[in-house]
Amino acid sequence: MQLKTIMLAEKDSVMTLSPTILIFDSGVGGLSIYKEIRQLLPYAHFIFAFDNAGFPYGEKPAEQIISRTYRLIEKIVVHYTIDLVVIACNTASTVVLPKLRQHFPFPIVGVVPAIKPAVALTRNGVIGLLATRATVNREYTHDLIRRFAPHCQVELLGSSRLVELAEEKLHSKPIYLSEFSEIILPWLTLAKIPDTIVLGCTHFPLLKFELQSVLPATCQFIDSGVAVAQRVYSLLDKLSITHTKPVIESNIAICTCTNDYVNKLDNVLANYGFMTRLTYKI
Numbered sequence: 001m002q003l004k005t006i007m008l009a010e011k012d013s014v015m016t017l018s019p020t021i022l023i024f025d026s027g028v029g030g031l032s033i034y035k036e037i038r039q040l041l042p043y044a045h046f047i048f049a050f051d052n053a054g055f056p057y058g059e060k061p062a063e064q065i066i067s068r069t070y071r072l073i074e075k076i077v078v079h080y081t082i083d084l085v086v087i088a089c090n091t092a093s094t095v096v097l098p099k100l101r102q103h104f105p106f107p108i109v110g111v112v113p114a115i116k117p118a119v120a121l122t123r124n125g126v127i128g129l130l131a132t133r134a135t136v137n138r139e140y141t142h143d144l145i146r147r148f149a150p151h152c153q154v155e156l157l158g159s160s161r162l163v164e165l166a167e168e169k170l171h172s173k174p175i176y177l178s179e180f181s182e183i184i185l186p187w188l189t190l191a192k193i194p195d196t197i198v199l200g201c202t203h204f205p206l207l208k209f210e211l212q213s214v215l216p217a218t219c220q221f222i223d224s225g226v227a228v229a230q231r232v233y234s235l236l237d238k239l240s241i242t243h244t245k246p247v248i249e250s251n252i253a254i255c256t257c258t259n260d261y262v263n264k265l266d267n268v269l270a271n272y273g274f275m276t277r278l279t280y281k282i
């Protein structure tokens, strides 16, 4: 795929015009989606916003998630011209999209569990959906299953501990496989173990190695990262986004509260290309 950037030759200088993409999550899970988008749009300007003051979303009522997401984006658009927003959080995407699409003029891409592709992949007809407790309980998720997987057995497993483990891993804290086995245990004792696992939380691709280690080797994993990146690419391509910015700005991260925990994340953010972190309280 060719990157949709426009090169303008101006006398001796070259100006690169590129879109600004806002990626939103409650925590580090959004980085798994960012990684896939950056593969397709390496020269885009990225803002990674994470609501660490509201984390974890998987344990919050829908109204609070809707209000926090809306307020943070509203603050960001005062300072930055945004071309597209990715709600890189399954838990939020299952509830916030209608309100955001009603209020903001730019395209808003959600991330929802990859049930449909999992149906095409499963060989034994048993799919495991690993997500936050909020996502497994949402009507949106049940509707996806009814629509796309009516003939499959779909086993739902909601875990907030796994979300914390992903955060701990990125903070270089020790994490133990025994804890993963314990979380996955309800699936290991089933008569038919799921052969296809949907990672329905953006934090979970960061734990793929550990999850693979405690599940049978025949299990295949699927997440929504690549599909979301392709959707972002095609929307920007269709809109022929041509920014008026003279050069690509440096990528920035935005959090919602400053504390020791987030200060320690700065090295990780820098490794992902976010050299600056700002705090927007909501």
Ligand code: DGL
Binding pocket: 025, 026, 027, 029, 030, 055, 056, 057, 058, 059, 088, 089, 090, 091, 092, 132, 135, 163, 200, 201, 202, 203
């Ligand atoms: N990363 C979010 C998701 O995809 C959830 C994390 C949380 O519980 O805050 O659902």
